[in-house]
Amino acid sequence: MKNLGTASVAALRQYVRAAESAGTDTSALFAQANLDPNILDSDDGRIDGEQFQHFIRLLCELTDNPILGLETGDFVQPGSYSVLGYITMSCATLGEAVARIAPFEKLVGDMGTTGLAIAQGSITLTWNCNYDDPVVRPQVIDNVFASWVNYARWLADDTEASPTSVRLQRELPGVELEKAYRNRWNCPVQFGADEDSITLKQDLLDTRLRQPDPMLRKTLEAHALTQLASLDTLDTDTDLTSQVKHSIQHQLTQGITRQDMVADDLGMTSRTLQRKLSQEGVSYQKLLDEVRQKMAEDYLLNSDLSIPDIALRLGYSETTSFHRKFKAVTGQTPGEFRQTKTGN
Known part of the structure; x- marks a missing residue:
């Protein structure tokens, strides 16, 4: 079995916040995942990766929501990325913030790793998810990309900033749900792709952020x-x-x-x-x-x-x-x- 490492409490907190906003009682999920609910009060706490994957699996089953990951991305905050979130907040440009993802993403958790490539005026971020549960994996990837887009818009103080395209290995969860992706990302979304990646124009990286320090x-x-x-x-x-x-x-x-x-x-x-x-x-x-x-x-x-x-x-x-x-x-x-x- 693959070692799933650990995840920050900050990452868990984002899912809990989204669930509670939807009126979902997560108390039983903590018990089933063998997690102490009081850990949510810890700023630097970490949980076992297997427990985190199990918690998300239980949440998926409880809500029966095929786009749970996409919707939890709406609840991203700087604290969702642990200290990485505050590092990016203090960057001067979006490009400077993006460059901090790969070196410091382990602080958020061992859920996956980011690759970056620049070509022909575009930058592509590829995310390789470490979670192998077939129910959890697509939701975690959706969450990561949705969180990235929402957080980048907040950093740049630009609600219209969007990728040029998103590619997902997961299959479309239903034709009627495709609109949910387009509405959030405002760009073409390819399902059944050979990788999970998000592409944006390179000049977007020059966008000045709201509070450089x-x-x-x-x-x-x-x-x-x-x-x-x-x-x-x-x-x-x-x-x-x-x-x-x-x-x-x-x-x-x-x-x-x-x-x-x-x-x-x-x-x-x-x-x-x-x-x-x-x-x-x-x-x-x-x-x-x-x-x-x-x-x-x-x-x-x-x-x-x-x-x-x-x-x-x-x-x-x-x-x-x-x-x-x-x-x-x-x-x-x-x-x-x-x-x-x-x-x-």
Whole structure:
């Protein structure tokens, strides 16, 4: 079975808000999906992907609504995208906001991944859904595209902004329902396509957004990178190494790296931590190096922070030490790595 990862509570909240607006009581669904309704009060909470897929399946069965996903897209808010939503709010143009989707979409959840291609004056966003339930999958894709369009219109303060075309792998849920798609997207919609994609004119990306704030965006992106690193370690490490890395990441946001503080954070002595890590075949320094490297690459790829600023954030006393360590791992200096990967 495919690992569906996790989903943010913000994503769940959008479905619940739509259901409650339609008069649907979701309390029983939480129990059936083994979810605590109180989790909706959490700003940074996450739920298991299998639980999220199951919840949507139950909601589909309860409402018997073939365009549930399309309609839930009407309830998108900046908070629906977790910290990514607030990052895009602070961007200067729609293109700048779109460029933030792929690097940070994991913060919203592991429901799918976005691809981007530009050709002949158009930009195409392709979304590959990870959910495999045949009932849930088309609704999630509809929700993602409907949410994108509605949110982009809100960001640009332009209710008329529309894609040039939308292609969906799902079959048309009924001729009488095709109008619902056209009314919302105001463009041709192809059903039974070979991919799920949304295309818009490239010049639409130059649209100025309502409240750009470059300093706030950089701050939010730094926070988002820390969250991403935390999610990555939770996906791949043992409980102890995950906890140690998470604590290190938290320290690095303060520009500090001390083993005794990590041990204290985990409720043990520094010697006990060292012994437990040794039993798992790792050392504190190795975990610190891994966290630093991961965060360094994220900062270089997904932020505009200067290299000396990145070195400072990662707890290096000198930029030259950061250069030397980074090159030992990648074979490139931080500047060369950024240039090669981003062209900047």
